[in-house]
Amino acid sequence: MTRSARIIAGIVAVVLIAAVAAAFAIVWRPAFATIDPPAPQTFDAALVKKGRDLAAIGNCNDCHTVRGGRNFAGGLPVPTPFGTIFSSNITPEPETGIGRWSEAAFQRAMRSGVNREGQHLYPTFPYDHFTNVSDEDDRALYAFLMTRQPVRAPARENQLSFPFNQRFAIAGWKLLFLRHDTHQPDPKQSAEWNRGAYLVEGLAHCGACHTPRNALGAERNSAQFAGGDVDNWHAYALNDQSHSPVPWTADALFAYLRDGFHPDHGTARGPMAEVVSNLSSVPSSDVRAIAVYMAGVSGTPAADRKGQGEMALAQGKTAAQANAAGASIYAAACASCHESGRPLPYGGINLGRSTAISSPDPRNLANIVLSGVRAVEGERSPIMPGFAVSMNDEQATALLNYLRARFSNQPAWTGVDKTVQDARRAQTVFLQTSPGPRNAPADPMQRDKP
Ligand code: HEC
Ligand code: HEC
Ligand code: HEC
Incomplete structure (x- = not known):
């Protein structure tokens, strides 16, 4: 080898070692020692x-409990664009649950999405929000989970294709999208608003559903709460x-989130029904704080939006002439x-007054008409x-198109026939997983899902 070739080979070797070391530092996390279940x-x-x-x-119960299964025993299939990820058993069972996890191991999972063994967890577990949870609140969550009934339930294997089935790949995702800037209070706002911000951006992870995601499944920060x-x-x-x-007000949000109904907005259904069911069981001051913060997020609506619904009633005659089949189904x-x-x-x-009809997306309306409340x-x-x-399907399609024309001043939807077919297919799944508008009169956190 010539001298210059040796130098080049030396540089290449150093760069390679540095790259491997960097990759290792990004990917590698130590395991936490096991403890005897407290x-x-x-x-x-x-x-x-x-x-x-x-x-x-x-909402830990919603993702970590399957219908007909035991509380927090995991196994719920969570569909993602990359495949299906199953939630874990978070009961204190020593072998298949988190019974041997120390509080530090639990806190690391909540903050950084790393399990006790040091493997990266998929962000389907919304730790990108849980990074904001305080030490004190993590301690309380740990105490709650460690005092649940232990359930033996081995993990179910995720159904993901390569490279998404490689947990080290998640480290790259985190590098791009996981922010550790735990939530800072805004001194210009009230204590209630700040409490709401802490909960909404953190534990309640409202944006996990209400914010659109990019191609790699991360929430688009520039479009926060723009619909997901x-x-x-x-x-x-x-x-x-x-x-x-x-337009939403803090009072309307409070009623909707706490009681599941407001006369101007109706009731929460589907996945939102589960959120509301949980919120109906927590101190009302926290729900009030969430409502106050969210009222700020919704901002001041454009002047022409108020009264849109009432105005739409005047469109009854034209809509009926254009779609007689839909009009007669609605009337009957x-x-x-x-x-x-x-x-x-x-x-x-x-x-x-229904967002289901003025929304650009007809899926919720199809779900409601087929499944009811x-x-x-x-x-x-x-x-x-x-x-x-x-x-x-034909009748449901005619009805949905009629409702859109009659009760909103928005442009007609396209492809409603396909939406109805998809909703019918999804309905089977929906009926298995949705507990209805409110989970149950009993404490939803203490009950196994019926
Ligand atoms: C949107 C669904 C969802 C919600 C809500 C959710 N989780 Fe999870 N969680 C998951 C999934 C899916 C996994 C498995 C991730 C994986 O295998 O990489 C998981 C994993 C975990 C783990 C790691 C367990 C292990 O053995 O590796 C812990 C701990 C955990 N969740 C606790 C919680 C707590 C506490 C809450 C509520 C504050 C919560 N989760 C809310 C979906 C969820
Ligand atoms: C698991 C996903 C999920 C989470 C988490 C979630 N939502 Fe929702 N939310 C939905 C869905 C789906 C709907 C539409 C439900 C319907 O059609 O009835 C909805 C509807 C709503 C509506 C009604 C909007 C309208 O114009 O009618 C409000 C308000 C709302 N959510 C607030 C919240 C807040 C605040 C949080 C956090 C505390 C939250 N959501 C968390 C899925 C979610
Ligand atoms: C037995 C009475 C009853 C009948 C019949 C009925 N609904 Fe409903 N509907 C309700 C109740 C109660 C709710 C829940 C309160 C609410 O949200 O309006 C509801 C909710 C809805 C919602 C959600 C409104 C919102 O945004 O909160 C839509 C959309 C809807 N119904 C459409 C229909 C359509 C279309 C038909 C006919 C195919 C129909 N309903 C028939 C009682 C009924």
Whole structure:
């Protein structure tokens, strides 16, 4: 080898070693030592109770419990554009759960998405929000989980293709998208607003559903709360691009999030019903704080939006002439509940006020028409029958197109026939996973899903 060739070879070797070391530093995380599962009575009861409320705000039960399965035992398939990821068993069972995890290991999982063994976790587990959770709140969550019933339930294998099935690849994702700037309070805002910001951006991870994602599945920060997708539902825009015909206020948000209903906005359904079910069981001051913060996010609506629904009523005649089939289905099957001023549980809101109809995405309306709104045992909660059996695809399509023309001043949807077919297919899954508008009168965090 000549001298210059030796120098070049030397430089190449140094660069390679540096690159490998850098990659190793990015990817490699140490394992935390196992501990003997702590006895439940070693945890302070007040801390456990606090952890319970925080877990409800964080929706841990919704992702970590399968219908018909045991609480927090995991195994729920979470569909992503890259394949299916199964949630983990987070009961304190020593072999298949987190019984041998120290509090430090748990906190690292919440903050950095790394499991006890040092492997990277998929961001389907919304740790990109949980980075904001305080030490104190992580401690309470740990105390709550470690005092649950241990359940033996081995992990289910994820269904991902190469390279997404390689956990080290997640390290690259984190480098690009995971921010560790834990939430800073804004001294110019009230304590309530700041509490709301801490919860919404952190534990409650509202943006995980309501913010659109980029091609690599990360939330697009430039479009925060501009509307996202979750299981064949559209999580509506909540910022100034909201399509709600009646603008949201802090009071309306509070009622919707806490009681699951507001006369100007109707009721929460699908994945949002589970969020509301959990929020109905936590201190109302926290729900109020979330509402106050979110009212700021939705900002001041454009002047022409208010009253859009009422204005749309004037379009009744033209819409009916253009789509007689849709108009007669609406008159026969829907108007008796939605235009009669009937009280709950059967009185639905005037559809001119429904975001489902003014939204650019018809999926939620198709889901609601086919599946209805299920009653909650022992409560005067809203009830609407599903029309999946009594209406064929053609009729449902005519109805949806009619509702759009009659009750909104937005342009017609395209491809509604396909949306209806997809909703019918997804309905089977939806009925298996959705607990209805409110989970149950009993404490949703203490119950196995029925
Ligand atoms: C949107 C669904 C979702 C929510 C909400 C969610 N998780 Fe998870 N979680 C997952 C998935 C999926 C995994 C598995 C990730 C993987 O295998 O890489 C996971 C993994 C975990 C792990 C790692 C367990 C292990 O054995 O590696 C912990 C701990 C955890 N979650 C705790 C929580 C807590 C506490 C909450 C509530 C504050 C919560 N999760 C909310 C979906 C969720
Ligand atoms: C698991 C996904 C998910 C999470 C997490 C979530 N949402 Fe939603 N949200 C949805 C979906 C889906 C809808 C549409 C439901 C419907 O059509 O009834 C919705 C609807 C809403 C609406 C009604 C908007 C309108 O114009 O009608 C509000 C308000 C709302 N969500 C606020 C929140 C807040 C605040 C949080 C956090 C505390 C949150 N959401 C967390 C999925 C989610
Ligand atoms: C037995 C009474 C009843 C019938 C019949 C009925 N609904 Fe409903 N509907 C309700 C109730 C109650 C709700 C929940 C409260 C609310 O959100 O309006 C609801 C909710 C809705 C919503 C969600 C509104 C929102 O944004 O909150 C839509 C859209 C809807 N219904 C459409 C229809 C259509 C279309 C038909 C006819 C095919 C129909 N409903 C038939 C009672 C009924």
